[in-house]
Amino acid sequence: MSMDFGRRTLLKGMMGGGAVMVGLPLLDCFLNTNGTALAAGGRMPVRFGTWFWGCGMTPERFVPHTVGANYDIPVELKAIEPFKDQVTVLTGFQALLDGRSNFPHSSGNIAVRTGSAPDKPGEVKAPTIDVLIGDVMGTDTRFRSLEMTATGDPKHSYSMRNAAVTNPSEVSPLALYTRIFGPEFQDPNSADFKPDPRIVLRQSVLSAIKDHRDRFEAKLGSADKARLDQYFTSVRQLEQQLDLQLQKPPPAEACSIPKSPPDGTVGTDIEQATRNHKLMAELLAMALACNQTKVFNVVFSDSASSLRRTGSSTNHHQLTHEEQIDPALGYQPQATWFVEQSLAAWGQFVATLAAVKEGDGTLLDNTLVFAQSDTQFAKTHSVVGIPVMIAGKAGGRVKTGIHIAGNGDPISRIGLTVQQIMGVTVDKWGTQSMQTGKSIGELIA
Amino acid sequence: MRRVIAFATLALLAGCGPSEPQSSGGPPAIRRLTEAQYRQSIADIFGPDIKVSGRFDPDMRTDGLLAVGTGRVTVTPSGFEQYEAMARNIAGQALDEKHRDAAMPCKPASARVPDDACAAQFLGRVGRLLFRRPLLESELKAQVEVANKATQTLGNFYSGLEFGLAGLIAAPEFVFREEDPEPDPAHPGSQRLTAYSKAQRLSFLLWNTAPDDELLAAAARGELNDKAGLARQADRLIASPRLNDGVRAFFSDMLSFDAFDDLAKDSVIYPKFNINVANDAKEQTLRTITDLLITQHGDYRDLFTTRKTFLSRPLGLVYRLPVETRTGFEPHEFAEGDPHAGLLTEISFLALHSHPGRSSATLRGKAVRELLLCQIVPAPPANVNFSIVQDTNNPQFKTARDRLTAHRSNPTCAGCHKIMDPIGLGLEAFDGAGQFRDGENGAPIDASGEIDGLPFKDAASLGNALHDDPATPACLVTDIYRYASGHDPVPGEKDWMGYLQKQFAADGYRLPDLLRRIAVSDDFYRISPTPSGKPVKEATR
Numbered sequence: 008m009s010m011d012f013g014r015r016t017l018l019k020g021m022m023g024g025g026a027v028m029v030g031l032p033l034l035d036c037f038l039n040t041n042g043t044a045l046a047a048g049g050r051m052p053v054r055f056g057t058w059f060w061g062c063g064m065t066p067e068r069f070v071p072h073t074v075g076a077n078y079d080i081p082v083e084l085k086a087i088e089p090f091k092d093q094v095t096v097l098t099g100f101q102a103l104l105d106g107r108s109n110f111p112h113s114s115g116n117i118a119v120r121t122g123s124a125p126d127k128p129g130e131v132k133a134p135t136i137d138v139l140i141g142d143v144m145g146t147d148t149r150f151r152s153l154e155m156t157a158t159g160d161p162k163h164s165y166s167m168r169n170a171a172v173t174n175p176s177e178v179s180p181l182a183l184y185t186r187i188f189g190p191e192f193q194d195p196n197s198a199d200f201k202p203d204p205r206i207v208l209r210q211s212v213l214s215a216i217k218d219h220r221d222r223f224e225a226k227l228g229s230a231d232k233a234r235l236d237q238y239f240t241s242v243r244q245l246e247q248q249l250d251l252q253l254q255k256p257p258p259a260e261a262c263s264i265p266k267s268p269p270d271g272t273v274g275t276d277i278e279q280a281t282r283n284h285k286l287m288a289e290l291l292a293m294a295l296a297c298n299q300t301k302v303f304n305v306v307f308s309d310s311a312s313s314l315r316r317t318g319s320s321t322n323h324h325q326l327t328h329e330e331q332i333d334p335a336l337g338y339q340p341q342a343t344w345f346v347e348q349s350l351a352a353w354g355q356f357v358a359t360l361a362a363v364k365e366g367d368g369t370l371l372d373n374t375l376v377f378a379q380s381d382t383q384f385a386k387t388h389s390v391v392g393i394p395v396m397i398a399g400k401a402g403g404r405v406k407t408g409i410h411i412a413g414n415g416d417p418i419s420r421i422g423l424t425v426q427q428i429m430g431v432t433v434d435k436w437g438t439q440s441m442q443t444g445k446s447i448g449e450l451i452a
Numbered sequence: 453m454r455r456v457i458a459f460a461t462l463a464l465l466a467g468c469g470p471s472e473p474q475s476s477g478g479p480p481a482i483r484r485l486t487e488a489q490y491r492q493s494i495a496d497i498f499g500p501d502i503k504v505s506g507r508f509d510p511d512m513r514t515d516g517l518l519a520v521g522t523g524r525v526t527v528t529p530s531g532f533e534q535y536e537a538m539a540r541n542i543a544g545q546a547l548d549e550k551h552r553d554a555a556m557p558c559k560p561a562s563a564r565v566p567d568d569a570c571a572a573q574f575l576g577r578v579g580r581l582l583f584r585r586p587l588l589e590s591e592l593k594a595q596v597e598v599a600n601k602a603t604q605t606l607g608n609f610y611s612g613l614e615f616g617l618a619g620l621i622a623a624p625e626f627v628f629r630e631e632d633p634e635p636d637p638a639h640p641g642s643q644r645l646t647a648y649s650k651a652q653r654l655s656f657l658l659w660n661t662a663p664d665d666e667l668l669a670a671a672a673r674g675e676l677n678d679k680a681g682l683a684r685q686a687d688r689l690i691a692s693p694r695l696n697d698g699v700r701a702f703f704s705d706m707l708s709f710d711a712f713d714d715l716a717k718d719s720v721i722y723p724k725f726n727i728n729v730a731n732d733a734k735e736q737t738l739r740t741i742t743d744l745l746i747t748q749h750g751d752y753r754d755l756f757t758t759r760k761t762f763l764s765r766p767l768g769l770v771y772r773l774p775v776e777t778r779t780g781f782e783p784h785e786f787a788e789g790d791p792h793a794g795l796l797t798e799i800s801f802l803a804l805h806s807h808p809g810r811s812s813a814t815l816r817g818k819a820v821r822e823l824l825l826c827q828i829v830p831a832p833p834a835n836v837n838f839s840i841v842q843d844t845n846n847p848q849f850k851t852a853r854d855r856l857t858a859h860r861s862n863p864t865c866a867g868c869h870k871i872m873d874p875i876g877l878g879l880e881a882f883d884g885a886g887q888f889r890d891g892e893n894g895a896p897i898d899a900s901g902e903i904d905g906l907p908f909k910d911a912a913s914l915g916n917a918l919h920d921d922p923a924t925p926a927c928l929v930t931d932i933y934r935y936a937s938g939h940d941p942v943p944g945e946k947d948w949m950g951y952l953q954k955q956f957a958a959d960g961y962r963l964p965d966l967l968r969r970i971a972v973s974d975d976f977y978r979i980s981p982t983p984s985g986k987p988v989k990e991a992t993r
Contacts, residue, residue, distance in 0.1 A: 111832065128831060151529055160714045162510045174528050175509055182507065208602045209536070212619040215594045219624055226632070231482045234526040238624055241532035248533075274716050275808070318720035320809025320884075 051366055051373050053402040054295050055140045055429050056303035057120075058356055058378040059165055060349040061112065061312030062327050062385035064394050065338050069346075070098045071410045078410035083346055086354025087396070090361060092408035093371060095397045095450065097421055100413030102390040103440040112311035112324075115390035116381040120165055122419040122437030131170040132438065136377070136422045138168050140429045141302040149248050149299045153291065155183055156306035157284035157352075159273035163309040172237055176306055180268040180286035187294045188264055195256035195297055202253045213246045261365040262297035265290060275322070277314045277348055280307065284352050288359040296363050296370055307352045310381035314345060327385035339386070353378055357398045375401035377425055395421050397450070404428050406452045417441045424450050473951055476944020477642065477978030480631035480649070483522035483938050486511055488701060490627075492661040497581045498546040498555065506538040511710065515940055516822060517931065518705050523938040527627065539621035543614040546578075552610055560609040566600040567609060575599070575616050583625040584662050585648040586672070595619050629656065633979040643979040647671035650682075650977050657936040658689040658967060660701035679972070686971035690964055695746060699963065700738045706931050707823055709734055711804055718809040722885035725803065728766040732781075733799035733886065736762050739781060740798065745963040752925055752961040756794040756915040759786040770799060770887050791881055791888050794915035796820070799886030805876075806884035813852050813876030820875045820903075824918065826927035830868055850893040853877055874901040878914035925961050929953045936970065948975045 064083050071078035078096065080088050087094045102118035109115070110128045118124040120135040137152060145151040156163040156176035164176040177183040193200070223235045268286045272279060284307050294300055308314045308323065315322035321329060323345040330339040356376070363370035376398040383392040395418070400407055405428055413420070419437035424446040426433050435444040485493065487508040494504050509531035512521035527535065546555050556574055560567035575595045579587040587595075595616040603612025620626060629652055636644040645653065648663075651671040655663040663671070667685055675681025689695065704710070712734050717725040739762040744750040750758075763784045768775035771792070775782060786792040795801055796816075805815040821827040849855045856873045878901040883889050891897055899910045903921070908914045918924050929952045934940055941949050952969060959965040970976050 154530070161507065168528075171512070171524050171526055172528055173510075174530055175507070177507075204605050208598075208605060208615050209540070211598050211601055212615050212622070213536075215598050215619050216623050218594060219591075223624065227482065228479075234482070234524075235624060235628075237526040237528070238532065238627070241527050241529040244529040245533055245536055274714075276716070315716075315718065315808055317718060320718065320721055320807065322808060325807065 051402060052298060052301055053144070053404070053429070054301045054303070054370075054374040055137065055144065055401070055425075056291075056305065056374065056376050057135075057137050057165070058305045058353060058376055059116075059307065059310075060353065060378075060380050061308040061310045061314075062323055062342070062345065062349075063380045063382040063389075064346050064350075064384070065343050066384055066392065068338060068343065069394060070392075071096060074410050074412045076409050083343075083350055085347070086351040087357065087398075090354070090357045090371075090398065093361065093398055093400070094357065095405070095407045096410045097395040097397070097447075098410070098412055099392050099415065100395065100418035100421060101415050102393060102418050104390065105439045105441075109388055109390060111388045112381045112385075115383075115388075115393050116165060116310045116379075118390065118441060119379050119393055119395070119418050119422065121167075122422055122441050122443075123439075124441065129170055131167045134168045135166055136426055137166050137302055137304050138174075139426055139431055139433075143431050144429060145300065145302040146247065147251065148301050149251055150187075150294075151244055151248075151300070152302035152304065153177070153183075153187070153294060153300045154304045154306075155287045155291065156309070157280040157287065158275055158306065158309050158313060159279075159283075160309070163306045164304065165306065165310070166304040168237070171234065174304070176304075177287075178273050178283075179270075180283055180290060181270045183287055183290050184265070184267050187290065187297075187299050188267075191252070192264070192297075192299075193252060193256055194264065195259040195262055200255040206249050206252050210246055210249050213242050213249070216242055217246075256298060259296060259298045261363050261370060262293065264297070265293045275313045275315055277316055277323075277345070280314055281348065281352055285355060285359075288356050292359050292363050292370060295360075295374065296365065305356065307349055307356075308345075312345065312349070312385075314349075316345075324385070342385070353396070360399065371399045373402045374399040375405055375425065375428060377421075391415070393418060397425070400452070401428055404452055406450055409449060411447060411449055416445075417443050419443050420445055420447050421450075427451075470951055470954055472973065472975065473947040474639070475948035475975035475978055476942060477644075477975070477980040478937055478939045478942050478945060480633050480645070480979050481523045481629075481938040482631065483519075483629045484509075484525050484527070485627060485629060486518065486522060486701075488704075489656065489660055489662075492659075492697070493582070493626075494542055494621075496661055496664065497578060498542065499551065502542055502545045502551070504538060504542060506534045506541070508534065513708070513710075515934070516826070517934055518710060519935040520938055520940070522629075532622075535627060536618075536622045539618040540614070542621055543617040546617065547610045547614050563609050564607055565609065566603040566612065568596050568600060571599045571603075571609075571613055571616060572596045574613065575620065578617065579620050580668060581662065581665070582620050583623070584629070584652050584668070591625075631979075636974075636978070638974070639978075644677075644974070645977040645979055647674060647676045650676045651685075653936060653977065654686060654689060654971055656698075657702075657932075658686075658698040658971065659692070659694045660698045661694075683972045686968055690968055690971070695964070695967075696742045699742055699746060702932065702935050703738060703741050704734075705935060706928075707737070707800070708804065708819075709738075709800070712800075715804060716808050717803065717885050721809045722883070722887075724769050724887070725885040726766070729770055729799065729885075730803070732764045732767050733803060735781070736764070736767055737795060737798050737800040740795070743783075749962055749964065752928055752956075752963055753919040756796065756918040756924070757912070758795075759788070759790070759793050760784075761786070761792075761798065767799065770885065772888075791911060793912040794918075796879060796915055796918070797882065797911050802879060802882045802886035803884065806886075809884060811852065811880060811882065811884045813856055813873045813880055814869065815876070816879050817872030817874070817876030820918070821872065824927060825921070825923045826930055827923070829872060832865075832868070850895040851897060852880055852892065853898060854895075875903050875914065877901045878903075878908055879911050881911060925956055926953045928963075929956050929966065932966065933970065936976070942980070944980060945975075948973075 068081050069083040071081060073079050102115045104114060104124045107124055107126055114124050121133040123132040141152045154164050154166050154174045154176040156178055159178050161175040161178055164173050166174040220239050273283055291303055312323040326342040330342050332338060333340050360371040360374055361369045365373055378396040380394050383389040419441040420443050423436040423443055427446055437443055491504050494502055509528055511518040512525050514521035514524055557577055558570040558573050560570045572592060576587055576592050598619055599613045599616030602615035603609050606612055631649040632646045633643040634646045636642050648671045651663040651667045655667055670676055670685050712730055715730055744755060744758055761784055762781040763775050764781050765775045805819040806812050818829050821829050878899050880897050881888060881899045901908055903917050906917050908917050930949060955969055956966050
């Protein structure tokens, strides 16, 4: 099937505005009725990603009063109001620590993402859900996953196979752009496809490197062997990426190559972070639309948010602990401001995916974004009711637009359900009290 | 009297003092090169103008040192993607028209077709420097084949050779430092590092880079297994100006200078603090250290009291001092009585261990304990209510001391804060950007405090207390060994640590002497693949 409608000509000149997300619809005859699958049987790709913000929320200002569909919008959820029917809010699920210490800002985050609370600081007992999902659905794209943070620190990443294998975040929009859309990018909609002969040569280099494995296997102890195994796994993954570069990529109708972002500064100033987050979200949306990856992890602010405001001596995290609760308002006004800004960025992220047309729906319709924080109320490091939101319908597999109250159930139920939705064969997930085989039925469409 | 002196001299010549205990040795390590080691190795092998551009997987600070973390980290998929891209990029530059003549030991018979002999000569030569040992025959053959195939595909010898070279640069043997043990003939039943592994420990400790050609040649000749040969190489490396690189790398790790990468100060509160100040503050401290410890061959403890330092123009703004040198640094000596004395009063320490918008007696006290005295401060409990502590608007609590006193009177917090805050309060006369101040919120600052029962009145006398604290030099010895070996000392190494600490004192706390003692000791290269018991934290007091 030729997808060449002369769309390059049509699109020419339209991308000057930076944020313009234009995709020409596939002709309707190619699609099934709900726009999620090509009529020939091939489905639109489904994507999965996480979106993280640090230092939680203010329960009285965040948790909707009504459960089920058409939930009310408390003030801290304001930013998702325009996308309410595409976002499901999950509250009241808890990270069960089984008597272990609550390591501030880490126990809850790790528990949500791995189903296991750490015994000691920095411990990661199981892979995070994005890694588990990426192992299943991330293997047929150029990048198995893409990680990025708006805070300027590559260590701000919660995508981990184990404590020693944390997938580092890209911190600069320009570096992210170059990695995705730089010289090695192959336009899926380009009419002529000529594989670069150098790709085969790079593969031969990697193949020679893989032959070194036996020598290491023979002499290393188990811990070091695992580290070298990871190195060789990484080599194999790059080999697979290169394999894909040798094939003509399937056309991606929503794909249009964005303009290179400016080489700006990065850091924890909230204005800077918001700006970089927006640029990265736009690049990511096009990376998804151009089939460069199906899995992503976005960090807006780190756990124990280090975002700050110019002129203020105290950052978001410090404010959550040090700022008095205003007796008239009933909350910490400055700390809460950061929560609202973080959730505004979340709203913006959702809007960015929703702005990309794909089939007769949007990129968001074919994506599941799992948004989460490290605490419920940061002042007390509460891990009961850590906020989780799910945006996008994952190609029609998720029920959105509802508020689900967890009533103290283990928060691993969410991770289990999300994995099942994304096609991971798992019937039980988590450890100790967090082990669960009970998925959340309301979430499954 | 004369006879006594003569006797003492004789005893010295005979090597009096404690004899060196035999260490059990620790485990061999496989450590990922740090970004600095990767960059320096590439510059040494291919020339300083070769650009290394790419993102490195972050290092992992483990038990206080990145060097220990290098033995725990691996290479993630996106990390390898970067290594592969960097390898191609470096190989492309090393063999471009500008550099190939210097890099190549031979000329190919034709620039358009494979020349396996010439390729093998080149790859064997750089491969030995990259892998820090000669290539195995099979390794060389595989890379020659890669180059041959690529030359045929691309019709260009040099373009093809790039692929053979890139394969070496992206290989685990370059990215990781491997250590190989072998039986020690001098001590039957125990193991030592092979000569090439010894060369690596020596070179990375002293120069923070891969062994050079001469050191590898000494390893090949077996000289590193011979006391005199080892001493000759150690002395050569210590005498070189490149010892500065090694010492700078060690202190950058020990003082957590990697945190400068994401150090941010609020530009409204600290308008003078910018990226130039941050870079120069780091450089100021490293210059102060290498000048005192190497150039002056001074006493390590004097780092905490010295009034001699180096200033640049951006730093002059913060120190409120005129700096004549337009670009770069000039030596400066603070006057007697000036509040600046020693490492703790330099911007690097003060600003790094502060919040973006204010100073922190707690962070500074914690840094003194953990970085300089090798003591561990427990993590804060989970459910802390800080609001009683840091209400900066409360008119009753104007200074940090007032606020922290409220903190320390809370029993939950007191246990840990009383071991941190009294030290850090000694530095309260310096704000969060490291600038001297007379008061906070209009109230005068009382910078007195105590460290382990020793009272001090201000930052300078805190420096004196650290100078006199036996934990200070003991911590340095332990940290250098941990840095050099990549592991915490195991029980069987404890006596040797104690011996090194005593010798450090006997040597007048001279760092190059300590480095030499470690570098020429058999204990440094002894290996116990399965050490009994878990690593112990060296007790420093």
